Amino acid sequence: MRYGMSFMALAAAALIAVGCNNVPSKPSPPQAPSTSNAPSAPNTPQAPGAPAKPTTPVAPSTPNASAPSAPSTPVEAPKAAAVDKTPIKADISKVKFTTQSGAELFGYDDGDSKAFFYANGLGQVTVTIPADGEYEITVNASCNAAKGENAKFKLSVDGAQVGAETQLKSEDPKDYTFMSALKAGDRKIGAEFTNDMYKEGEYDSNFYLHGVKVTRK
Numbered sequence: 001m002r003y004g005m006s007f008m009a010l011a012a013a014a015l016i017a018v019g020c021n022n023v024p025s026k027p028s029p030p031q032a033p034s035t036s037n038a039p040s041a042p043n044t045p046q047a048p049g050a051p052a053k054p055t056t057p058v059a060p061s062t063p064n065a066s067a068p069s070a071p072s073t074p075v076e077a078p079k080a081a082a083v084d085k086t087p088i089k090a091d092i093s094k095v096k097f098t099t100q101s102g103a104e105l106f107g108y109d110d111g112d113s114k115a116f117f118y119a120n121g122l123g124q125v126t127v128t129i130p131a132d133g134e135y136e137i138t139v140n141a142s143c144n145a146a147k148g149e150n151a152k153f154k155l156s157v158d159g160a161q162v163g164a165e166t167q168l169k170s171e172d173p174k175d176y177t178f179m180s181a182l183k184a185g186d187r188k189i190g191a192e193f194t195n196d197m198y199k200e201g202e203y204d205s206n207f208y209l210h211g212v213k214v215t216r217k
Contacts, residue, residue, distance in 0.1 A: 090125035090212040098122040117193040117207040124190040134217045142173040146197040146205030156190040
């Protein structure tokens, strides 16, 4: 009987031990979901803002004076019109005289193609000048000397003297040049014989005009 009770006591102790081992453990409190895994809240849409005000354009900065400038394209200067330098010759046969002596002492010699001045006086020829400018006036003249002195003459344009009184260098025909600014149009170019000397049978000075030409310079 003692053994039976002991067996029963052992069995009961075993049952108690097994029951203790099978008691369910207390559930642990649920953990809060981690922030990293939580779904993010949807973004709140922003209200449409007013259109941006256009910015004032910034003035271009002044280039640095020390910086080399880009090479500029050379501008071709307009070409000056060609100057016509063809000599303009006067018609000596149409010379007009202004004198205080007899008309027979002045005239034009067709044979020698020259105007003759046998006394002091002015002979003028007309030359048409194409454009305003500086011109060279060339007078071709000769003379008969008297008392060892060659003839002298004065050049004029439209009545105004040009240069100084000129004495011929020789009795033979030679050119004598003068510079003058001339206006376009008809210009009267005159040669005036100024030192006539005459003594019958002894000496007689005369002046001869062979040609007048005008050249643009």
